[in-house]
Amino acid sequence: MAADGRSGRRAVGLSPQRIIEASLELLESDGPDKFTFRALGARLGADPTAVYRHFRDKDDLLLAIADELLARTLESFEPAADWRETLRVLCLRMRKVYLAHPHTAVLATVRTTRRPAEMRAVELILSALTQAGFPPDRAVHYYRALVDFALSWSCMAATYAALDAGARSGDESAWGREYALAPAQRYPHLAAAAPYLPEVDEEENFALALDLMLEAIAARAGKFRAEEAGERTPAS
Structure with a gap:
């Protein structure tokens, strides 16, 4: 097993698919703003530069991740x-x-x-x-x-x-709260439909x-x- 780059960490079994799967995990756990090769390397237990052996840059990796979602869509289809x-x-x-x-x-x-x-x-x-x-x-x-x-x-x-849970909760409850209180004189059609909006x-x-x-x-x-x-x- 070859030691990887400057850190001496061993990139055991590092493959494009493993990098893609680790990227998906990182994106979902930490969000896009914290998706960096440094963070990805830490999750993989490899030097971040090892990723460049399989992907030209971050955008190349993002395209591969996007294709992985489509591959999962097509599984057994x-x-x-x-x-x-x-x-x-x-x-x-x-x-x-x-x-x-x-x-x-x-x-x-x-x-x-x-x-x-x-x-x-x-x-x-x-x-x-x-x-x-x-x-x-x-x-x-x-x-x-x-x-x-x-x-x-x-x-x-x-x-x-x-979105965070608080924002989602506020938006979801609005249909049965603020919209239910909309004045019928100003919004007659909205008032008539208000009881049904939360049911969508x-x-x-x-x-x-x-x-x-x-x-x-x-x-x-x-x-x-x-x-x-x-x-x-x-x-x-």
């Missing part, structure tokens, strides 16, 4: 017979993984990893949209719309989950929004297929 179910399950799985790692998700959801897990996810989504009836030039737009929607919602939920479940609401998105894509696909069929039908 198989496309469904219905393209809508394929996309629905993918988005729900992705959200679940991101919410399990909220501090990491805040960094990961805005990045393009250019790595195998992301490419497999893109391939799966484009395949589903092709099954829906879109050619490549149209599929890419619906791919971006769907993924940006799912990532944005997941990032918002992850950012909220990363975040996971159910994401599923609702996702279904609305998929229904809209399906409607656009049907319209596109009808237009294509009309263009191929000879004029009488």
Whole structure:
């Protein structure tokens, strides 16, 4: 076993995957602001410079971490017979993984990893949209719309989950407290809806929004297929 760098500590079994897993642990325990190679080296029991043998810099490592979340999303995933179910399950799985790692998700959801897990996810989504009836030039737009929607919602939920407990409690209780006291003369619709606002479940609401998105894509696909069929039908 070779001693590592200036400290003489031994980098036993240091691999890209081990570094990524330790990074995830560090991000979730200490937050992004304290994510440094020095802190990572301490967690790994290795000199921080050892990380550079596997990753060019911090950004290279962050892209690998982002791809790891996508890899976990795709674990044991198989496309469904219905393209809508394929996309629905993918988005729900992705959200679940991101919410399990909220501090990491805040960094990961805005990045393009250019790595195998992301490419497999893109391939799966484009395949589903092709099954829906879109050619490549149209599929890419619906791919971006769907993924940006799912990532944005997941990032918002992850950012909220990363808040301290006091801030979350105050925000959550506001629906049944401040909003319940909103004057009906000034906010008649809000006052009428106030009893129901605390009942909105975040996971159910994401599923609702996702279904609305998929229904809209399906409607656009049907319209596109009808237009294509009309263009191929000879004029009488």
